[in-house]
Amino acid sequence: MSSDTTPASYRYQEALAPLARRIDDPKVQKKLSEVLALLDFNSTLNRSLELPEILDLVLFVAMGETRAAWAGLLLRDGETKRLVPSARRGRGDERWASLDLPEPPAEPTISGVGDPSVSDWAKSVLTLTGSALLVPLVKSTRLVGVLLFGDRGEPYGEDDRLFAESLCVTAAASIDNGRIYKELQTLNRKLSLKVYQLDSLFDIARELNRSPDIQRVREVLMTNAMGHVLTTRAVLLHDGKVAEQRGFTLSPEERARLERVSRELSEIPEDQKVSELPEGALRDLLSGLELDTVVALRSGESSHGALLLGARAAGKSLAEEDRDFLRSLASQAAAALDNLRLTREWIEKQKIEKEMALAREIQARLLPDSEPGIEGWDIAGINIPCLTVGGDYFDYVPRGDDRHWLVIADVSGKGTGAALLMASVHAALHALAGIGDISLEGLTERLNEIVYSSTEVNRYVTAFFSTLDAKTGELVYLNAGHCYPLLLRTSGDVERLVKGGAVVGMLEELTVGAGKTKLEQGDLLVLYTDGLSETTNPAGEEFEDTGIIEVMRSCRGKASREIMARLVSGVRLYAAEAGLADDLTLMVVQRN
Amino acid sequence: MESRQVGDVTVISPRGFINAHTVRQFEQALTQALEDGHEKILINGSGLAYIASAGLGVIMGFIEDVRAKGGDIRLAELNDTVFNIFEVLGFNHLCQVLASEQEGVESYQAEPAS
Known part of the structure; x- marks a missing residue:
């Protein structure tokens, strides 16, 4: 070593050392040795x-x-x-x-x-x-x-x-x-780690914002957690199932056991060391699988599952920064899963709304769009669809010789299924109308066969079929399990048109018998569906036919269209804030 | 993501960034090597600008399997940024990091994986 680079203190020591050997006094020798040691100490410390x-x-x-x-x-x-x-x-x-x-x-x-x-x-x-x-x-x-x-x-x-x-x-x-x-070194290391974590979180956020599928979210979650914690094993429980496993293979038995505890795991507040779980089966199961840490996948109130991680391969246990990272990662993934869940629900809702719109269209097309225009008669009909589409139906079918079918019906159920059944009833009715002189009993029996054979048992139709002779005012009718039409006579008496039989489409064979009445000038006939009679007021009481009769009495002598409007406003007033819960269909028949 | 054989060592050379988005290609390259029966893997990092935690996670997911089959995953020619990440996380204690590709390939001859 050249004297240029040797520290001065060393050269000083070198100069003192031979002097020390020449001194006899042990006390001075000792002191000199101490001074040299301190010098040496100082020089070394400086490096x-x-x-x-x-x-x-x-x-x-x-x-x-x-x-x-x-x-x-x-x-x-x-x-x-x-x-x-x-x-x-x-x-x-x-x-x-x-x-x-x-x-x-x-x-x-x-x-x-x-x-x-x-x-x-x-x-x-x-x-x-x-x-x-x-x-x-x-x-x-x-x-x-x-x-x-x-x-x-x-x-x-x-x-x-x-x-x-x-x-x-x-x-x-x-x-x-x-x-x-x-401390600076430690801080520096922590800072580097923090920067890396933030970079990773940013990277993850960018990837999750590309509107990924569920599988992609799971992969991002797994790889990033494993990469940060440096563990060689990880399991992801999602919606109660083992969705991913990496670094090792679970036996079917282990998989089943994990899935049984998935609910319990997803309820862990944020993250939890397995060793800190209460003693018991859960802890034994996880530590048996060499899983060390549980991180809940939660976004707000909704829980998606849990991420289970093996021990850190680098030996050290998880530091607070690592747990911070895992929590951020898990909440990002949970939010992405939330979004996917919402999107799925939204699509489902869109589908239902589309279906409803289709059902409504079917219904609207099948209902008559104008009054039947029967000479000498004032007849009006209306269908007010509710939010959900039901299967209400009414129709006028001319039969020749001044005779007309007046029909009102209610198909069980709601939505597309009900609308389609109603469409087939409509089609059958019009087809049967074409085959000449068919009795109402015949009509009902044929419809029963068609509906019975083409639908589930729980699908049926209540209907009121009638043939009006426009000349004589004679009304032959058949009530197949439908709400009784109300006939208010000039005298003030009310007749209920009850004759008929069971509902259409429920039983394989039907025994029905028609009834007959006659409509005179001044008589008022109202056909309706249960949407009118079963509407409830805020107290939960039904409008019933007494409510209908009350309105009918109050508007005698008015045009059918007007009476129809009064019945609708009457029942709306009755329902008040409760609103209409069902389709509302009615037909008003009067002789001029 | 280039992948080639040097003797019985599969050298995978990722380019640019391995992040949450590009990590799939990296994963595929490793999966492919294993499917082809190659267990001695060397990742040449000369073209690798950055590796996010997703990339390390993929390596972690494979390493036990590879080692159980008598192979290993080693790395070489890492730039300072990537090496610094490895050090901060302690990843360099889990995987061998070699200075050059040649050293990496030779390390398999000198010291066959487990």
Whole structure:
């Protein structure tokens, strides 16, 4: 090594060493040796910033010059302010690492065993650690730690203490610098990790915003969690099923057992170490599968499942930053799954609405769009569809010879199914109308066969069929399980048209019998569906036929269209804020 | 994502960024190598600008399987950014990182995987 690069302190040592050998006085020799040791110590410290190296150096120099059997360093923890056993050289002691030491005073002083005045604190530290001399490490009035000297053959004299104190002045500054450097390194590492986590979260958010499918969300969740935690095994429970497993293979039995506990797992608040779960079957199952951490997949109130992760392969347990990352990752994935769930529901709703619109269209097309225009008669009909499409139906079918079918019917059920059944009733009715002189009994029986054979048992039709002779006013009718039409006579009497039989399409064979009545001038006939009679008021009471009769009585002599409007407004008024819950269909028949 | 054979070592050379979006190609390259019966894998990082955690997750998902089959996943020619990520996470303790592709390939001869 050339003299240019050798530190001055070393060259100083080199110059002093031969002088030291020439001195006879052992006291001077000793002092010179100490000075050289301190010089050496200083020079070396200047080259090193790593804390463990600094601590070792302090201990070796301390032991070398004092011939102590051991030396130890207690460093003061920045947060708890307590002294923590941090390094020890020479003779070991089992209790060292777990020593619990009293909180130090603000300005402790150098103290040795057997000193005339020793503070309680110093006495306690000396006893607990089994040391002979204690030297505070102080950097500008701040206590950094304590250097302990173990026993040696003789007590520590003034000279030893002076050397120890000199050593500690430099040591305190170096240790403090070393600690700051170490803290900076740790902070730097944490910062790098944080930056990487944020980068990853941003990357994940971007990917999840590309409106991925469920499978993609699962993959993103799995790979990122495994990459961050550095684990080789992971399981994703989603909607009660094992959706993904990586790094190992679950047996069918293990899979089933995991799926049985999936609900319990998804209710874990955020994340949970398996080792901290309450003792029991769940913990045993997870630790048996070498799964260490559970992260719930939750977005607001909705829970999607849980992510189960194996132990970190790098050995260290999960730090708070890692758990933060996992929580953020899980909540992003849960939000993406939420969005997918909402989208699915939205599409489902759109489908239903489309179906409803179609049903409504079918219904609207099949209903007559104008009055029948029968000479000498004032007839009006209306269908008011509700939010959900039902299967109400009414029709006028001319039969020739002044005769007309007046029909009202209600198909069971709602939606497209009901609308389609209604369409087939309509088609059959018009087809049968074409085959000449068919009786109402014949008509009903044929319709029954058609509906019975083409639908489920729970689908049926209530109907009121009638043939009106426009000339005579004679009305032949057949009531197949339908609400009784009301006939208000001029006299004020009310007749209910009840004759007929069971509903159409429920039974394989039907026994029906028609009834007959005659409509005179001034009589008022109202056909309706249960949407009118069963409408309830806010108290839950039905309008019933008495409600209908009341309205009928109040508007005698008015045109059928007007009476129809009054019945509709009457029932709406009755329902008030409860609103109409069902389709409402009615037909008003009067002789001019 | 280039993949080629150097002796019995499969060298995969990802280009640009391995992130949540591009990670599938990386996963496919590894899956393909395993399906073809190649278990000695070397990832040449000379063209790799960045690897997000999804990429590391894919490696983690394969490594036990590969090692159980007597192979390994090793890395070479990582740029400073990528190496720094490995260090911060401790990934360099799990997978061997070699200076050059040649060293990487030779490492399989010198010290066959488990």
